[in-house]
Amino acid sequence: MAERNIYLPYLMRIAKITDEAPAVKTFRLEFINPEEAANFEFHTGQFGMYTAFGEGESTFCIASSPTRKGYIECTFRAVGRVTSALATKEEGDVIGFRGPCGNLFPLEQWRGRNLLFIAGGIALPPLRSVIWNCLDQRDWFEKITVVYGARSVADLVYKHELQDWEARPDIDLVVTVDPGGETADWKGKVGFVPHVVEQLAPPSENTVAIVCGPPVMIRFTLPLLEKLGFTPDSVYTTLENRMKCGHGKCGRCNTGTSFICKDGPVYTLAQLRELPAEY
Amino acid sequence: MEVLRNKAQDLLAQGQAQIVIGYEAGTGGIRRPSFARTAADTARLVWDADCISNLAGYLTRPEIKRMGKTAIVANASTLRALLQLTAERQLAEDAVLALAVAEDGTVTELATAQAVTDHVAALPDALSAADREQMNLLASMSREERWVYWEKELQRCIKCYACRSSCPMCYCGTCTMDCNKPQWVPVPSHALGNLEYHTVRAMHLAGRCVECGECGRACPVGIPIHLLTCFAEESVHQQFGQKAGASAKLDYALGTFRPDDKESFIR
């Protein structure tokens, strides 16, 4: 008989909550059902639908790396009905998770290449999953560089991990805050992400760029990368359209011939140019 | 018809209007909104007794406003809505040139709110005889009978929002129905969701509805939904002695404080 109900979430317990920035939190989630935990697999780049029971589902990325087993992490900003409700949860509370949804970052294809991650604001979480994934299999890649910017020092997420990355010899981290967002003791850069990238002028040779951030950052960063010699198929980004079902049915994320929840969220710049700019 | 087309052509040619909103023949000969921006477009304009829809909803649309000065072929409903939109400060006074077409085809330009007000004052009551009869029938029912009537009608609602979208007074950028923090009204078109939606809509139109019946005509499943807003409007008329769409200077009855209010609780 019955087919599986694809709309039914897994029940997850919040094992740990980290306050990242104003209104931004990270949840570490563990499966309540051990069988589900054992069968669960995902790839970096994929996302999920998170339930605040009583309020509904919201879509955001899995921010942890698939190399870290036994849990998933997500980072979100309390903006809408569901994320605001999630933000009131406490450790030990139960939420729902559906996923993993969507495609993945093709790490296999990136073997032997340099990786340049560029992230702005609350868009570091999807890249954090990839960065940790790559660091956990460090010998696959050549140089790894991360440029991360936020509006202010307070708005930077994963502050402790940034310190870790700073200290590691196998990753170059450049952190910047928008002009006016610096504190008296701020030791990082001050300036918008595209400017910082321009100054940094990373070589494009044998390099993959992975860019994620607010539309304005994307708009100024992509042409810059092209100027630096990055080809459209060596630049990756991840889209966040509004979604409901996560199965390419509800139609909400349909953009051109793509269902972003199935064919995305990861696209190369070359693929993006084939889609209408409705994201 | 020729007089109207020529007038539209002149207005466009002389730059007195950049767009003329009117009616054209649609599927199976029905009348539908038409937008003339060139001399060639004006050939599509028609005017006859079937031009009953209220066109005023287009006047507040950003796409239309961006085009410049608007002239609008206006029946009584459109004129009333034009005045009400002006009273609600959605349109600047005299922002729109109304073209009233008489039975003999002559066109009167109504360029000011005062001219529209005077013109509307001479027009007959908005509600059709059939609607008036239905209103009277509903009024003659007991509360229980009315409940049964509306329960049955509203269960047909599919929440397509055609009523909201075609109402000239539903111009809010974000409707209460679309707010979800909190979710005031359930989104699904089940019994409660439908009842709450239409109750809220009727209340929001009390004192603002020009009784054009556009929402009822728009409903794809044939719910006479305009009878609710018309009833709300007429209640306000009875209680406060003012009618939406009668003047460009009208305070919202349910939102206006008057020291001489007849209710003691508000004084």
Added chain:
Amino acid sequence: MTTILKISAESLEALFAALGDSGRRILGPTETDGRVDLGEVQTPAQVADAHLQLTLSAKEAVFPRVERLLSYKTMPGKVELNDAEPDIQPTVLFGLRPCEASGFGSLDSVFNWDSRDKFFNARVEQMTVVGLSCTQADDACFCTSVGGGPGSTKGSDLLLTPLADGHYLVEILTAKGEEIQALAPHLFQPAVNEDKEALLAKLEPHFDREALTAKLPGLFTSELWAEQSLRCVGCGACAFVCPTCACFDIQEEADTKEGQRLRCWDSCGLRQFTLHASGHNPRSAQAERWRQRIYHKFSYFPQRFGEAMCVGCGKCTRACPVDMNLKEHLTQACGT
């Protein structure tokens, strides 16, 4: 292999009784106060006579306007989650127009192209479609422009075509159709030399769907869409009455102790469809939403699933408050 038979009006009445006896519910077009809806019927006499179309579409039978997907109870530190089972029974959809019947194919593509939607499938499994050929058409109809026709068998398990002598020509098209015939085989008689084509409504194609699909990618930035959508008021009537529109919303209804998740119809024509919580809207103008509707149906969907997401029933045109005639707009796009 199609079997062609005929059935008299009296035998049809007996067939209805046999269907009822077999435990099947019969849904057909019923008319109240001039409004034709899909309603439960026991006899052919209850079926609306000479109607052209249901106002809403028969998709309601497999994709209801509101449907529960799951429910739950919340307790401190605990959630009890319950799967939902659709409330279904064996159902015969009687007297669907061929356009409506063919719409189930598009819905199947949407609901099952990747993961399978159990709610849709459970209903389809229990459903038999008895189509009824069209002997009339109106100005909104354009089935022949999108690959259908007044006597198209697509999507029907059994198709009836009214004959001049009061009988119906019966085409038995699928195993489900054969099951119906097997309930009362004696009610059917052989059909000899019946000219089905001659009985059908005549409807000339207005445009070539494949040519349109080929043309649309080049028209994306055309002014045409803004031009056409100027009249559109941005409601969801067209999508909600459409036999193939399947976009949906998922809504939560809960109190502090328990709740349920409901799926309900949605439309790409509505402003909030793509609106982000941040306020950003990828399709903020009505012109973009109108274009999405056209492109989803006639460009993206055919590229992905090989056929248009439109059956040419014209329901959207009839339901539209401002007569956004789809046939006319598509014909115009073809000529642009």
